[in-house]
Amino acid sequence: MSRAYIFDLDGTLVNSLAGIAGSLNRALARYDLPLHGESAVRGFIGDGARMLAQRALPPGVSDGLLEKIVTAFAEDYGRTWADGTVAYPGIPELLDQLSKGASRLAVLSNKPHGFTTEIVEKIFPENTFTVVLGNREGLPHKPDPQGALEVCHALGVYPEDATLIGDSTMDLETAGNAGMKCIAVTWGYHDRERLLGAEHVVDSVEELAGLL
Structure with a gap:
């Protein structure tokens, strides 16, 4: 022991998959970016919010947009995490x-x-x-x-x-x-x-x- x-x-x-996926997709939708199902988001998790957002974004996205997604995700998740x-x-x-x-x-x-x-x-x-x-x-x-x-x-x-x-x-x-x-x-x-x-x-x- x-x-x-x-x-x-x-x-x-x-x-926490449902809560993370919901907040991530709402952040992506705010900027008209492709959304992801929970099975895909499951593979994005584990290295913090910035890497979560980076893995969710299409190739070639600017650092500025990445930071906006990270901020939008964090704000949404702070309000809604308990639901998922x-x-x-x-x-x-x-x-x-x-x-x-x-x-x-x-x-x-x-x-x-x-x-x-x-x-x-x-x-x-x-x-x-x-x-x-x-x-x-x-x-x-x-x-x-x-x-x-x-x-x-x-x-x-x-x-x-x-x-x-x-x-x-x-x-x-x-x-x-x-x-x-x-x-x-x-x-x-x-x-x-x-x-x-x-x-x-x-x-x-x-x-x-x-x-x-």
Whole structure:
């Protein structure tokens, strides 16, 4: 058992695809750009809002228009995210069990820190997580290990005593860069074959609970 479990947010704890896709498409529609179905948007997620918008745009779009889409997406998502974001079935019960044990729990997300804390506070009971950290000014995105190491420091654990749990290759890279163990979940935004570098790959919350 690890002394700390550090969870990614989108695609791991919460299904936010509908909310992200809705806000992205409304931002694109504002500028008469092609829209995308949820299956396509699923493949755009994982590297922050700017990369999300960049992947959604046709080739050759100017940097100025890209920035307008990023701003429009962020404004819309800030207003509407709650309409398309829910905890995956079984996750609240798993967290409840883990919070009663000896291990400490944390969230580490590439989402802006304000969104990250707002989502966690709305969806999960108070005091479920000891640390919640999203992207903020001066903090590099995952897979840079700085955020993961900051979380370990705040939890009072060494990286080798922590396990990062996520749904993307970025989470695998973050764990490796930080010297942590990694568990990959397949219900999120990256397909199973992309996650085979993790110590464990799990296909259900029940399977994850058995490991933890």
